Amino acid sequence: MSMSSFERDELSKFDEDTLGNKLYQSLCGEEIRYLIILDDIWVDVWYNLHRYFPENQSGSRILFITWFQKIGFQASNKSIVRKLRFLTDDECWKLLQMKVFHDVSCPLELVDIGMKIARNCDGLPLAVVVIAAILADMKKNKTKWEEVAKSLSSHISKTTAA
Template structure:
């Protein structure tokens, strides 16, 4: 596509552009692969009608923060949960971002691996902290400072926090206080689900259901937060239910920031 065509398309309204897309993809012999990144609930409901089902083997691949969108997209949809990176994968990514093709200096190996581990498998955290480390010119003392206060370094990156805060902004109102409450727990803590549910109920966060008790409604809230990728399962019960859970350090930092800003809660660090 030429730059002229791009300029012309950018001037079209959404409906006209959608119709042009639909017509360009129609045809028995036409086979297409569409890749969409970070799809939200309302976006997919608006877009899907512009992709014809022409039975020619075409495919649509998209990433989303909402597991339910994948299941609702099509009865033939295959949903794959993206896993967190391993410690080794975090370290490899960190090295590439900081040193490119140059080997990591021996004196920074141990502290570098420690920083990679503290990213807890989140690629976004690795990329953000790599930019911080790259600016420190292999200063071991400064790298050690980052290792001690990694979350605070990342939370200072506005682009990173804006990406994370989007997930919070799109939460239904009844889930927002439940999520912010995770900031009250210490960093790297496995939280027993029964304890969490009891606290939510006692704080008045849970709407009583007509056919469900408060504990059942609370558990549904937790499953929703897990499905949105904001909360992680630590341990499961023998019946498959969630026994303990946790939030990533960056998300906890975000909870604390938003909670204080909105006068929801302030945690005094000892």
């Protein structure tokens, strides 16, 4: 049985436990090897999910991408945990430019405000990529970018105060 043999509409009709059991059955077997990538998963969610991944000797792996190292350590006694560093302001700026302008240089009038936006992403690559997607879809003018910077600064000050 393969999970891909089910249509998306059919899968949405299953309750969580039935879907989990179908996943477990599809991952069982001596010939089955899998790589599961779980992005931004929380400890309590992993506790609910882990029973659906068989503990076999097939060489299968589960990769956790999370801010919480605790998940990696608690997931398995065989876990290898790597802590990733935050990006520097310069790396954020380079990533932002690459995502917004691709192979074209950033216009000089947008450099200062672009660097401010990049700094406000606090070293988080996903934040840079999300903001870059917004900037890429809007007009490349200073007024629009200042609105984004102001909105981002306002949002950050609210979340750090909470």
